[in-house]
Amino acid sequence: MEEAISKIETGQADFDVFFPTIDVLPGLVAKKLIQPLNHSYLPNLQENVWPSLADPFYDKGSRYTVPYTIYQTGIGWRTDMVPLEVEDLEAMDNPYDVYWNGDYAGIVGLYDDYREALTVGLLRNGIKDVNTSDPAAIETAQRDLLELVELVNLRFTIDGAYAKLPEGVFGLHQAWSGDMVATPYYFPSGQDPRVARYYWPGRGPAGGTVGNDCLAIPRSAKNPALAHHFLNFYCDFKVAMKNFSWVGYQPPQNRVDPEALLGPWNEKGWVDGYVLDTLATAVVYPEDFDVGLRHVGLPAEVDQLWQNAFATVKAGG
Amino acid sequence: MPGGDPGVVGERRWYWPAFAAPGILWLVLLFLTPFYTVVAVAMGGLDPIFGQPVPAWSPTSWDPATLRQMVASLLGNPPALFPNLQPVFVRTVVYVFVATAICILIGYPVAYYIARHSGRRRVLLLVLLIAPFWMSYLMRMLAWVNLLQTDGYVNQVLTFLRILPEPRNWLAGDPIAVVLGLVYGYVPYFILPLYAALDRIDRSHLEAARDLGASPARTFLRVTLPLSRQGLLAATVIIMLPMFGDYYTPDLLSGSPHTTMIGNFINQFLHTRFGQPRGASLTFLLSLFVAVLMLYYVLSVARATREARR
Numbered sequence: 001m002e003e004a005i006s007k008i009e010t011g012q013a014d015f016d017v018f019f020p021t022i023d024v025l026p027g028l029v030a031k032k033l034i035q036p037l038n039h040s041y042l043p044n045l046q047e048n049v050w051p052s053l054a055d056p057f058y059d060k061g062s063r064y065t066v067p068y069t070i071y072q073t074g075i076g077w078r079t080d081m082v083p084l085e086v087e088d089l090e091a092m093d094n095p096y097d098v099y100w101n102g103d104y105a106g107i108v109g110l111y112d113d114y115r116e117a118l119t120v121g122l123l124r125n126g127i128k129d130v131n132t133s134d135p136a137a138i139e140t141a142q143r144d145l146l147e148l149v150e151l152v153n154l155r156f157t158i159d160g161a162y163a164k165l166p167e168g169v170f171g172l173h174q175a176w177s178g179d180m181v182a183t184p185y186y187f188p189s190g191q192d193p194r195v196a197r198y199y200w201p202g203r204g205p206a207g208g209t210v211g212n213d214c215l216a217i218p219r220s221a222k223n224p225a226l227a228h229h230f231l232n233f234y235c236d237f238k239v240a241m242k243n244f245s246w247v248g249y250q251p252p253q254n255r256v257d258p259e260a261l262l263g264p265w266n267e268k269g270w271v272d273g274y275v276l277d278t279l280a281t282a283v284v285y286p287e288d289f290d291v292g293l294r295h296v297g298l299p300a301e302v303d304q305l306w307q308n309a310f311a312t313v314k315a316g317g
Numbered sequence: 318m319p320g321g322d323p324g325v326v327g328e329r330r331w332y333w334p335a336f337a338a339p340g341i342l343w344l345v346l347l348f349l350t351p352f353y354t355v356v357a358v359a360m361g362g363l364d365p366i367f368g369q370p371v372p373a374w375s376p377t378s379w380d381p382a383t384l385r386q387m388v389a390s391l392l393g394n395p396p397a398l399f400p401n402l403q404p405v406f407v408r409t410v411v412y413v414f415v416a417t418a419i420c421i422l423i424g425y426p427v428a429y430y431i432a433r434h435s436g437r438r439r440v441l442l443l444v445l446l447i448a449p450f451w452m453s454y455l456m457r458m459l460a461w462v463n464l465l466q467t468d469g470y471v472n473q474v475l476t477f478l479r480i481l482p483e484p485r486n487w488l489a490g491d492p493i494a495v496v497l498g499l500v501y502g503y504v505p506y507f508i509l510p511l512y513a514a515l516d517r518i519d520r521s522h523l524e525a526a527r528d529l530g531a532s533p534a535r536t537f538l539r540v541t542l543p544l545s546r547q548g549l550l551a552a553t554v555i556i557m558l559p560m561f562g563d564y565y566t567p568d569l570l571s572g573s574p575h576t577t578m579i580g581n582f583i584n585q586f587l588h589t590r591f592g593q594p595r596g597a598s599l600t601f602l603l604s605l606f607v608a609v610l611m612l613y614y615v616l617s618v619a620r621a622t623r624e625a626r627r
Binding site: 002003005006009024026027030031105106107109112114135139149153154155156157160167168169300303304305307308309311312313314315316 | 363365366367368369398399400401402404405462463466467468486488489490568571572573574575577581582585586588589590591592
C-alpha cells in the first residue's frame with residue numbers, strides 16, 4: 001500500500017483504479033490523491049451493495065470509494081493437527097486462548113502484520129479498543145505475544161492461512177475468512193480439505209475484527225469515466241460473484257444467499273459451490289459488520305507504539 | 318605508472334584510466350546515488366499524513382536521532398518502548414559465519430576437484446554449478462519449502478534411512494533450516510570464484526613442491542592453500558555480504574522471531590508507515606559493518622599485490 005501511494009503521489013504511476021484500505025483514505029482525500037465519485041455512473045452501488053457499506057462510516061455517502069471485498073479476522077486450523085471443532089472454540093471463555101497451548105508448539109502462526117497480530121494479544125486480554133493509543137494496553141499485547149513466541153515458537157507469515165495451513169506447515173493460524181475460503185484449492189493433490197476449520201470470535205463476548213478493501217479512482221487517472229464504469233461493473237452481482245470464486249474474498253452483495261454459497265467437496269478436486277460446507281463459518285453476514293471491530297488509521301506517534309511493540313515481538317524480546 | 322610501458326598503445330595518462338570510466342560512472346549512478354538517498358532518508362523526516370520519508374538532501378539539515386536510536390538498539394541499550402535489536406544482530410553474525418564456514422567446507426573440495434581432477438568432465442561440472450543461477454533464488458527457496466515439509470522428500474529419505482526416527486518439522490522456526498538454506502543459496506557463488514583462483518595456480522609450483530619431497534597433503538597446505546588465499550577471501554566476501562542483508566531465507570524457511578535476521582527488520586521497517594527512516598538507518602549501519610569486512614579484503618589484496626611485485 002505504501003509503495004502504491006508513493007507512486008501515485010510522485011506521479012510515477014497513473015492508475016485509473018486504485019484499491020486502498022480504509023486506514024489510508026483520510027490521507028488520500030486530504031492530499032487530493034483520489035477524486036470524488038460521480039454516482040450517476042454507479043447505479044449498481046445503491047442497488048446491489050449492502051446498505052451499511054454503500055454508506056460506510058469511513059466514507060459517508062461513498063463520496064470517494066465503493067467497497068471491494070469483505071472479511072473477518074478469525075482463527076483457522078486443521079482438525080488432524082489440532083483436534084478441535086468450532087463448538088469447542090465457541091465454548092471457550094476466550095477463543096483467542098487457543099493459541100496459548102504448548103501442545104501445538106511448532107504449528108502456530110499469526111499474520112505478519114503489526115495491527116492484526118497485536119490485536120490477538122489485545123482481544124485475549126479483553127481490550128476491545130483495537131485502535132488503542134494506551135501504551136499499557138499495547139504493552140500487554142506485546143507481553144502476551146512474547147509469551148506465545150516462547151510457548152509455541154510462534155511464527156509470522158502472510159500466506160500461512162491460505163497456503164501453509166493446507167500444506168501442513170501450520171496446524172493453527174490466524175486467518176482472514178477469505179483466505180480460509182481459498183484453502184481447499186491449496187491442499188496437496190489427493191489430500192482431503194475437509195479437515196480445515198474456521199471460527200470468528202466476533203459474534204461472542206471476546207470480539208473480533210472485520211474489514212473491507214475499497215475501489216477508488218486516483219485524481220491522476222487518465223480515463224476517469226472508464227474507471228467509473230469499471231467500479232460499476234465490479235458492483236454487478238454476477239461479476240462480483242465471479243471475482244469471489246477466484247479470490248475467495250466475499251463481495252458485500254445484497255443478493256448473496258449465505259446458504260446457497262455452500263457446497264460439498266467434489267472428489268475430483270473442487271468445491272461444488274463457492275464455499276466448502278465444512279468452512280461455512282467463513283461466510284460473512286451483514287450483521288457481522290454491526291458487531292465487528294474495525295481497524296482504522298492511527299496517528300503517527302500511536303502507530304509507532306504499535307510498530308515498536310511488534311518489532312519487539314519479532315526480535316524475540 | 319606515468320606514461321605506461323614504452324611501446325604500448327596509449328602512453329598518455331588518461332588512456333588506460335578511460336577504460337575504467339564506464340565502471341566508475343556506473344558506480345556513481347547506481348551505488349553512490351542510492352546510498353546517499355539511504356543516508357538522506359535515515360537522517361530525514363516523515364510526512365505526517367502517510368508516514369512516508371522526507372529525505373534530508375542537504376547535510377546541514379540531517380537529523381541523526383533515528384540513527385542514534387538504531388545504534389543504541391543494536392548495542393543492546395534501546396530507548397524506552399523501542400525494540401532491542403542486539404540479539405538479532407548477534408544472531409545474524411553467527412548465522413552468516415556458520416553458513417560461510419559450511420560453504421568453505423563444502424565448496425573448497427568441489428572447486429579443488431573441478432580445477433584439478435575433473436578432466437573431461439570439467440565443462441559439465443561447471444555447467445551444473447552455473448545451473449542454479451538459471452532459476453531465481455526465491456524459486457529455489459520455495460522448492461525447499463516443499464522439500465522440507467513434514468511429509469516432504471527430505472523427511473521421507475531421512476526416515477527411510479533411519480537417520481531420523483520420525484519426520485522433523487524443519488519449517489517450525491528451526492535455525493538449522495535457515496543456516497542450511499543460506500548455505501544452499503550461496504554456495505554456488507562461493508565455488509565459482511574459488512575455482513577460478515585454483516585454476517590459475519601455476520602447476521609448476523606444485524610440481525616443484527613434489528620434486529622437493531613434499532607429500533600431497535604438505536603440498537596442499539604449503540603451496541595450494543596459500544596461493545588460493547586471495548580467491549578464498551574473495552569468494553568468502555562475495556557470499557558474506559549478501560548473506561548479511563538476506564531476509565527471504567529466514568522468512569520462507571522459518572518466520573519465527575527466534576531466527577529473524579537484521580535483513581528481516583530492514584524489510585519490515587521499509588514496508589511500514591513511519592518506518593522508512595529506521596529501515597534506512599539499519600541499512601546504513603549494516604553497510605558500515607560489512608564495509609569493515611570489505612576493507613580487510615581490499616587491504617589483504619593490496620598486501621598480496623605488493624608481495625607479488627617484490
